[in-house]
Structures are given as structure tokens and as C-alpha cells.
Amino acid sequence: MNNYMIILIIILVLAVVVGNIMLLKHTAKLDMKKFNQDPIKKAEDNLKKQSREDDKPSNN
DSSP, rough: HHHHHHHHHHHHHHHHHHHHHHHHHOOOOOOHHHHHHHHHHHHHHHHHHHHHHHHSOOOO
């Protein structure tokens, strides 16, 4: 019984380590520009884009 508990603990620790390594590899591929963008700057850019679209003449 004692040996099974030791093996189970080792398997769980290895699973956590492998899971963390896989997570690090996955997050290294993500583009960080999306996360570092200032929300005020983003809102200003959206307003400028909307005003440019409103200024365009419609084809109706």
C-alpha cells in the first residue's frame, strides 16, 4: 500500500511539471501587443476609426 502511494505522488508531480512546461510553451507563442495596449489609447483609436467611417459618403 505504501509503495502505491509513493508511485501515485511521483506521477502527480510529474504531471504538474509537464503541464506547466506545456503551458509555458503555449504562452510563449502568444502575441503580447494585445495584452500591453493601453485601454485609453485603444478607445481613442476606436473613436478615430468610427469618425472616419462616419465621414465617408454613403453610396445610397
